[in-house]
Amino acid sequence: MKKHNYSAGPCILPQEVFEKSAQAILNFNNSNLSLLEISHRSKDFVAVMEEARTLVLELLNLEGKGYQALFLQGGASLEFLMVPYNLMKENGKAAYLDTGTWANNAIKEAKLFGETTIVASSKEQNYNHIPSKYTIPSDANYFHCTSNNTIFGTQMKTFPKTSIPMVCDMSSDIFSRVLDFSQFDLIYAGAQKNMGAAGTTLVVIKEEILGRTGRTIPSILDYEKHIKAESMYNTPAVFAVYTCLLTLQWLKNQGGIPAIEKVNEAKANVLYSEIDRNSMFKGTAAINDRSNMNATFLLENPELQESFDLMWKKAGISGITGHRSVGGYRASMYNALPLESVQVLVDVMKEFESLYCEKSQLA
Numbered sequence: 124m125k126k127h128n129y130s131a132g133p134c135i136l137p138q139e140v141f142e143k144s145a146q147a148i149l150n151f152n153n154s155n156l157s158l159l160e161i162s163h164r165s166k167d168f169v170a171v172m173e174e175a176r177t178l179v180l181e182l183l184n185l186e187g188k189g190y191q192a193l194f195l196q197g198g199a200s201l202e203f204l205m206v207p208y209n210l211m212k213e214n215g216k217a218a219y220l221d222t223g224t225w226a227n228n229a230i231k232e233a234k235l236f237g238e239t240t241i242v243a244s245s246k247e248q249n250y251n252h253i254p255s256k257y258t259i260p261s262d263a264n265y266f267h268c269t270s271n272n273t274i275f276g277t278q279m280k281t282f283p284k285t286s287i288p289m290v291c292d293m294s295s296d297i298f299s300r301v302l303d304f305s306q307f308d309l310i311y312a313g314a315q316k317n318m319g320a321a322g323t324t325l326v327v328i329k330e331e332i333l334g335r336t337g338r339t340i341p342s343i344l345d346y347e348k349h350i351k352a353e354s355m356y357n358t359p360a361v362f363a364v365y366t367c368l369l370t371l372q373w374l375k376n377q378g379g380i381p382a383i384e385k386v387n388e389a390k391a392n393v394l395y396s397e398i399d400r401n402s403m404f405k406g407t408a409a410i411n412d413r414s415n416m417n418a419t420f421l422l423e424n425p426e427l428q429e430s431f432d433l434m435w436k437k438a439g440i441s442g443i444t445g446h447r448s449v450g451g452y453r454a455s456m457y458n459a460l461p462l463e464s465v466q467v468l469v470d471v472m473k474e475f476e477s478l479y480c481e482k483s484q485l486a
């Protein structure tokens with residue numbers, strides 16, 4: 124039976140990425156060797172890394188603008204500490220916007236390095252919106268924000284103007300929408316949400332912001348060392364990087380970010396219209412801030428959970444159980460999820476309403 128995979132991460136990737144990466148494990152580039160058994164310094168793999176790094180900058184429209192793309196390891200979680208290590212001066216200061224669990228984890232690490240100001244937080248409202256009024260201290264070494272809050276289903280639609288370097292965790296919405304990416308000085312994203320297999324983290328850095336801290340940085344955590352080594356300072360996560368390359372090629376063939384943005388908007392519109400219309404459900408995120416990637420919603424009557432769960436499972440839907448900190452449901456609609464899968468979910472929601480609406484009112 125066809126599955127409709129709404130997993131929040133690791134998540135759905137294009138079918139052709141699964142097929143081509145499976146093929147590369149058996150016989151990479153007709154070499155009769157597996158991608159997994161060749162040197163990362165071999166011509167064939169160096170070409171993979173180069174093309175992946177170039178495609179990132181091309182798709183983000185950052186070519187020739189002083190940026191470097193790296194495929195590192197340790198997940199987005201390691202970036203939580205690499206960012207302050209590389210950008211916060213000795214006795215310096217950083218500013219963070221607290222929009223959810225991941226932002227909070229980033230803040231925890233920054234505090235290990237120096238004074239960390241939280242410019243605003245929506246924690247008191249269980250992160251159901253993005254704070255809009257705040258000022259960024261101009262004496263901070265950088266400002267850090269999270270573009271999409273995977274767990275709470277909120278997404279920053281605009282970004283503040285600031286004179287200090289802006290760092291953004293884009294783990295769950297990179298390559299999903301058109302933005303002026305040059306407003307950011309450092310972008311990072313764990314691959315497993317919208318880009319490839321788990322095991323690598325994309326970091327895009329404007330080179331001129333590096334080397335200003337006065338800190339001695341351990342080599343493996345030093346962005347400048349990774350840039351100098353062309354993202355091969357140590358053995359990269361070869362399989363994960365290869366799946367990223369395949370996904371980026373797929374994205375380019377779809378028409379790049381502008382084309383996928385239209386599809387993502389269409390999917391989000393179909394689902395949110397139903398959440399808003401259907402008397403059995405309610406969304407958890409403030410309407411203006413809700414995410415086009417992760418839609419979070421609850422049942423009006425939680426006693427009907429078992430009945431609803433049976434219905435969507437029967438329809439082949441997988442991975443929509445909400446994160447424990449919000450409860451209810453979370454439908455993650457990353458780039459590779461087709462519109463048809465969203466239609467299947469919406470049809471189940473409609474059918475659920477027609478079967479249980481009255482019962483729910485009596486309850």
Ligand SMILES: *Cc1c(COP(=O)(O)O)cnc(C)c1O
Pocket residue numbers: 132197198199200201225269271272273292293294295313314316
């Ligand atoms: C999943 C996620 C992370 C954590 O990523 P890891 O690669 O598992 O470390 C960080 N930030 C955001 C926004 C995420 O969605």
